Amino acid sequence: MSRFRPFLLVLPAIILLLFTGLLPFFYAIFYAFSNFILTSKKGIEFVGLQNFQKFVDDPEFITSLSRGVCFSSLSVLIELSLGIGIAFMLSREFKGRNFFKILLCLPLSIPPIIVGAIWRLMVYPGIGPLPYILGLLGLKYDITTDGLQALVTVVLVNVWHWIPFDALIILAGLSGIQREVIESSAVDGATTLQQLRHILMPLIKYELLLVMLIRFMDSLKIFDEVWMMTGGGPGSATRFLSISLYTLILKGWDVGYGAAISLIFLYLMEVLTWILYKVISLYGGGAS
Amino acid sequence: MSEPKKVGRRTFLNYATAVVATGVIVGAATYLATPKGGVTTVTVPGGTTTVTAPGATVTTTKTVTGTTTPTTTTIKDWLKEVSKPYKGVTVKAIAESTPPSGWIQETLVPEFEELTGIKVEIERLGWDDVLKKEMLDGEQKQGTYDLYYIDEIEVMALFFDKNFIIDILDFASAHSGIYYPDFDLPDLIPVKYFTYNGKVAGIPFELFFRLYAYRKDLFNDPAEKSNFKAKYGIELKPPQTWAEYEKIAEFFTRPDKNLYGHIEMPSSMSLPSDVDNFLLTYGITASGISVGRKASVENGGELNSPAALLWFKRYIDWMKFAPPGVQTFTWDNLASEFLAGHVTQGLIFGDQLATVIDPSVSQVAGKVDVSLPPIEPKYMRFYCPSVFGDMGMFALSSQSKNKEAAFLFLQWIACKENAAREMEALGTLCTRASLLFSPLAEQVDAKYKWNYFKVLKQCYMQGLNSGPFEAMPELLTFRDILWKELTRAIAGEIKPEEALNNAARGIDEKSKELGW
Numbered sequence: 001m002s003r004f005r006p007f008l009l010v011l012p013a014i015i016l017l018l019f020t021g022l023l024p025f026f027y028a029i030f031y032a033f034s035n036f037i038l039t040s041k042k043g044i045e046f047v048g049l050q051n052f053q054k055f056v057d058d059p060e061f062i063t064s065l066s067r068g069v070c071f072s073s074l075s076v077l078i079e080l081s082l083g084i085g086i087a088f089m090l091s092r093e094f095k096g097r098n099f100f101k102i103l104l105c106l107p108l109s110i111p112p113i114i115v116g117a118i119w120r121l122m123v124y125p126g127i128g129p130l131p132y133i134l135g136l137l138g139l140k141y142d143i144t145t146d147g148l149q150a151l152v153t154v155v156l157v158n159v160w161h162w163i164p165f166d167a168l169i170i171l172a173g174l175s176g177i178q179r180e181v182i183e184s185s186a187v188d189g190a191t192t193l194q195q196l197r198h199i200l201m202p203l204i205k206y207e208l209l210l211v212m213l214i215r216f217m218d219s220l221k222i223f224d225e226v227w228m229m230t231g232g233g234p235g236s237a238t239r240f241l242s243i244s245l246y247t248l249i250l251k252g253w254d255v256g257y258g259a260a261i262s263l264i265f266l267y268l269m270e271v272l273t274w275i276l277y278k279v280i281s282l283y284g285g286g287a288s
Numbered sequence: 289m290s291e292p293k294k295v296g297r298r299t300f301l302n303y304a305t306a307v308v309a310t311g312v313i314v315g316a317a318t319y320l321a322t323p324k325g326g327v328t329t330v331t332v333p334g335g336t337t338t339v340t341a342p343g344a345t346v347t348t349t350k351t352v353t354g355t356t357t358p359t360t361t362t363i364k365d366w367l368k369e370v371s372k373p374y375k376g377v378t379v380k381a382i383a384e385s386t387p388p389s390g391w392i393q394e395t396l397v398p399e400f401e402e403l404t405g406i407k408v409e410i411e412r413l414g415w416d417d418v419l420k421k422e423m424l425d426g427e428q429k430q431g432t433y434d435l436y437y438i439d440e441i442e443v444m445a446l447f448f449d450k451n452f453i454i455d456i457l458d459f460a461s462a463h464s465g466i467y468y469p470d471f472d473l474p475d476l477i478p479v480k481y482f483t484y485n486g487k488v489a490g491i492p493f494e495l496f497f498r499l500y501a502y503r504k505d506l507f508n509d510p511a512e513k514s515n516f517k518a519k520y521g522i523e524l525k526p527p528q529t530w531a532e533y534e535k536i537a538e539f540f541t542r543p544d545k546n547l548y549g550h551i552e553m554p555s556s557m558s559l560p561s562d563v564d565n566f567l568l569t570y571g572i573t574a575s576g577i578s579v580g581r582k583a584s585v586e587n588g589g590e591l592n593s594p595a596a597l598l599w600f601k602r603y604i605d606w607m608k609f610a611p612p613g614v615q616t617f618t619w620d621n622l623a624s625e626f627l628a629g630h631v632t633q634g635l636i637f638g639d640q641l642a643t644v645i646d647p648s649v650s651q652v653a654g655k656v657d658v659s660l661p662p663i664e665p666k667y668m669r670f671y672c673p674s675v676f677g678d679m680g681m682f683a684l685s686s687q688s689k690n691k692e693a694a695f696l697f698l699q700w701i702a703c704k705e706n707a708a709r710e711m712e713a714l715g716t717l718c719t720r721a722s723l724l725f726s727p728l729a730e731q732v733d734a735k736y737k738w739n740y741f742k743v744l745k746q747c748y749m750q751g752l753n754s755g756p757f758e759a760m761p762e763l764l765t766f767r768d769i770l771w772k773e774l775t776r777a778i779a780g781e782i783k784p785e786e787a788l789n790n791a792a793r794g795i796d797e798k799s800k801e802l803g804w
Contacts, residue, residue: 040802231557236781251768
């Protein structure tokens with residue numbers, strides 16, 4: 001009996017995992033090979049790889065995906081640059097440091113849907129203060145008509161929302177570095193920039209890798225903020241794969257094709273993160 | 289091993305002829321025996337209504353048994369009596385958050401609960417969320433809701449095809465004891481909007497007509513009138529054509545005064561509705577999609593026709609006359625911009641006008657009037673109705689465990705007495721012919737100082753209101769293709785003709801995939 005006790009103890013968790021994780025996954029696989037469209041009078045038929053084949057020729061989804069990759073790359077790049085700076089700043093002693101830390105964490109505590117709603121009110125033409133202030137400076141800012149402005153805005157909102165996460169992880173890495181290492185480099189005449197480039201960055205490369213991976217995957221899946229702010233518009237400027245997928249399944253009711261794209265999305269994300277991991281590992285001196 | 293039996297040529301031909309003849313006879317018999325929707329004459333206690341579906345060849349008659357003699361018992365007394373077995377039951381409904389559903393929740397639900405002891409919970413949400421919840425609930429056969437809200441014929445058709453809802457007449461027939469003798473179903477004027485293949489989907493409590501609404505205070509202002517005439521050489525009055533409308537839109541676009549001459553709702557959610565409603569005034573029905581579910585001109589549709597292109601070019605161009613942020617506008621913005629006094633004219637839904645005339649929320653209460661929508665004479669066809677009309681109703685979920693109690697609630701909200709109260713309270717809603725053509729309509733018009741019901745009567749009498757067209761469940765899937773392409777043209781990513789061609793082609797391909 002004692003042999004089975006550990007298994008019995010984890011059994012509820014395994015059952016829960018099966019129902020919440022694996023069952024929907026297998027369900028998606030089943031639908032991905034079918035022509036299941038809720039508005040169709042036809043029953044569910046097995047269509048083989050037809051849905052996957054369709055994806056390759058579908059400009060809507062290919063463009064959405066590449067747009068999402070651009071968005072994620074840009075977001076991660078800005079987030080990391082600023083995150084390192086903020087973490088580096090917070091690693092030093094200064095007056096009001098704890099207060100600043102609390103302030104920094106505030107965006108993290110706001111749910112994404114609320115972030116989208118708040119920023120929509122901030123940037124919406126005719127209502128938001130941002131277009132008004134920029135208008136006073138002679139700058140035309142309208143995310144409902146200008147695709148580039150809309151894209152840049154959602155990138156910046158994403159950065160604003162998640163930069164505390166990046167900063168805190170990097171700060172944790174910095175805290176683990178022995179003070180003597182930095183002090184001795186200072187004695188040897190290293191500048192702050194040199195310390196950062198040659199001592200701190202290599203020592204926190206695993207934290208950087210972790211942040212990059214998590215944030216890249218998260219950004220690729222972004223939905224709530226963008227849906228609330230722009231609805232994927234104007235035109236297709238901020239229509240990322242998650243938004244196209246959402247409307248395909250919950251507006252067009254094309255479940256079969258939607259499930260196939262979900263699987264492709266999952267697979268591509270795994271591949272992308274694997275590539276990213278490998279590249280950073282090589283750059284960081286074989287972290288893997 | 290025995291030799292295979294040989295069949296001679298003559299014998300083979302005899303067998304073949306017999307098989308073909310049998311096939312033809314069986315096929316013809318099956319075809320004739322299958323109900324095609326067609327014309328269904330429905331006899332209910334208190335009246336008869338005829339339900340017509342396109343392509344009709346067969347006539348069916350449905351009779352709801354029970355007393356046909358109108359009673360003198362009021363609905364309140366009747367309800368008190370018949371609801372006794374259902375006391376303590378909870379009826380769950382889901383509905384779009386519209387003024388009528390709000391009024392029902394605030395006024396009729398508490399009264400019903402007090403009368404019957406039946407509890408009613410209405411979950412009011414945005415249209416998009418309502419549809420999503422209903423689809424998922426129906427598909428999973430969860431039975432979360434006893435009553436589904438339906439406001440489009442294509443949704444109704446889909447729900448019937450999927451067996452999400454039941455024929456309310458069949459239900460009434462089987463439960464004549466709880467069918468109010470004075471309910472008078474045929475009197476419900478949008479009856480044609482809630483029937484599909486001879487089946488009646490539910491009981492309507494709201495009616496959507498999209499009329500042309502304008503600021504009469506500005507239109508009647510002598511200074512505005514003379515300035516307009518001096519500039520354009522024509523009188524300032526509700527336009528008959530879209531060319532006249534454009535002049536008025538331009539004239540009243542004054543961003544410095546936060547006043548605009550036009551409004552539309554190009555958001556992804558509401559754009560398909562605009563496509564459908566506006567194209568009617570260009571002589572195109574059902575968003576340019578043919579009964580054979582094809583949208584391109586080459587396949588018999590009209591979505592990429594010259595008329596549709598003219599509309600779409602204007603639709604994009606006229607955003608310069610609309611309030612800022614128009615690209616993201618939905619139904620809600622349409623009403624809120626109008627009642628805030630930012631818009632001079634536009635096509636507005638009847639239920640939204642209920643808020644526009646409400647002085648507690650509207651800046652323009654008493655300053656608005658309605659007229660028939662303008663048309664495009666170059667493309668308008670004599671048989672094409674120019675006014676979009678549809679209904680909002682509650683249908684009985686096939687998975688409901690409280691159908692009887694829910695059915696009683698339906699009769700309560702749509703009975704003559706309460707329909708009259710709803711009409712008076714909201715000023716723009718009338719679901720019964722006996723009320724529309726009664727002095728009450730004139731009284732309500734006089735109360736709000738406009739001609740809403742007068743125009744509505746004109747629509748009915750002249751056959752200007754749209755539908756019933758072929759109910760296409762597939763339209764919900766086609767819409768996803770439609771808005772994705774059209775919004776790209778609105779944002780200037782592609783040309784309008786390219787967007788319409790892409791959408792038409794996409795819909796044709798999807799239609800083929802769906803088996804059409």
